[in-house]
Amino acid sequence: RLIAYSTPQAVQPMGSTSTYEIANSNLKLNKATLGYWRGLAIPVYLFAISEDPDNKQLAAYYKRYTPTLITKSSNVHIDYRSDYYKVSRDYQFLAFADSHAKSHGFARDLFIDYMRCTYSKGSIMYLNPRALGLNQFPESRNIFPELFEDYKEEIGNTYTMLKSYIEHLGSTDAKNLSDISAGFSAQFTAAEDLSIKKL
Helix, strand or coil: CCCEEEEEHEECCCCCCCCCECCHHHHHHCCCHHHHHHHHHCEEEEEEEEHHHHHHHEEEEECCCCHCCCCCCCCCCCCCCEEEEEEEEEEEEEEEECCCEECCCCHHHHHHHHHHHHHHHCCCCCCCHHCCCCCCCCCCCCCHHHHHHHCHHHHHHHHHHHHHHHHHHHCHHHHHHHHHHHHHHHHHHHHCCCCCCCC
C-alpha cells in the first residue's frame, strides 16, 4: 500500500541501523485499517515515497507490519514513524539488498513474512525461496525454529486435528503416524541452525 509522499527533510536514518524514521502524520494508520490487515493474514507493507523535485530525486521506503500484526495480542503499539527500509536506488526498486547474491532486502522480508503467516495458520508448508528469486535460504523443505516457537500452539492444534482425522478414516496405522512424527522431529532438529535473525 502506498500511503504518502514525504520530503527528503522528513526522512532521517535511525542510528547505526539500516532503518529510517519518516516524520509524516499521513503514515499513521487507524485501528480499522490495522484490524483489516490483521484479518487478511498475508504479508503487509506500508510504502512511502520521498520526493525532491528540484534535484530530481525520488526514494522509496517500506515498513513491515506482518511481525507486529500476526500476533496473539490485538493491542500492540505501533510507532508509525520508525523502522522504514530504503528499497530504491536511482529510481529503481531494489528487490534484494545484495543484488549479485540475490539475498536480503525486501525479497528476504517477504519470504519470512509469508512463512510467518503460514505458521500462524497452523501450517508448516515451505515455500521454495527460489520462487521469489531469493538465494538466501535452502530450496528443500525446512522449518524455522523461531517462527515455530511463536506459533507452536496453532501448529500443534493442526497436528492434533490431522492425526485424529487420519485415525478416524482408518487409512493408516499407529506405526505410520509414528513414522510421520519421527520424520517431523528429525526435520525440526536439522533446522535448529536456520535462524532468521542470522539470515
